[in-house]
Amino acid sequence: MSIIASNFKTNHTRKSTALFINEVNEYLKKENILSEVYVFPTATSLDFFETEANFIVGTQNAYATASGSFTGEIGTVQLDEFEIKTILIGHSERRHILGETQDLIAQKYEFYKNLGYKIIYCIGEPLEVKNQGIEKTLEYIYEQFVGIDTNYENLILAYEPVWAIGTGVTATNDDIKNVHNAIKEKINKPLLYGGSVKVENVREICQIPNVDGALIGTASWKVEDFIQIIENTKDL
Ligand SMILES: O=C[C@H](O)COP(=O)(O)O
Secondary structure: OOEEEEEOOOOOOHHHHHHHHHHHHHHHHHHOOOOEEEEEOOHHHOOOOOOOOOEEEOEOOOOOOOOOOOOOOOOHHHHHHOOOOEEEEOOHHHHHOOOOOHHHHHHHHHHHHHOOOEEEEEEOOOHHHHOOOHHHHHHHHHHOOOOOOOOOOOEEEEEOOHHHOOOOOOOOHHHHHHHHHHHHHHOOOOEEEEOOOOOOOHHHHHOOOOOOEEEEOHHHOOHHHHHHHHHHHOOO
16 A cells, blocks of 8 residues: 655645645545545645545644744644644755754654654755765665664655755666665665656556655645546555
């Protein structure tokens, strides 16, 4: 059974998010789809959405706090209002653009783990590391597990090579296979692939051994494409 997740990043409004979620929910209900489906809207579009049990709305980010003085951040008081219990942690845009360190990420992970959140934890190497070969790549990836309890029961991993994110350049099946096999050998958790997954290649990618689903940005933002992505993987 595939896990299919859409990360809206900084896209969609409250209104278009609600329409998107409603449409996906209707499709899942009508077609009796069993895949596990996630949507991560912007913080401003979070709300209480009544969805099918296999359709979960999560937050792209939150600070390791209930509330307090953390300008620009949200905490569990805001998430609880909408019964949100799922969070993305370690996304490469937060690491590389927003400057989140491994220490901060591990702190956040521990906080949300202790509250029982489902965590989609992202890892992945930049191009200059990939170019140094698989050993260096794995070394880099394993450093992103420092301070992370990989035995946590509500953990899903997402391997997202930085050079493949939003570039249109998907990792080759061999790249994906090699990294996924190596990670799975160490950590036996559901492992998604992310990085230029598209309607056309999602099925092939999800059929690679040790790929349990996909975390998708750009190609998931049109609701008809996201539904097609779920459709293309519903029997895997
Ligand atoms: O969270 C999603 C990933 O960053 C992938 O983004 P992308 O599908 O636009 O490459």
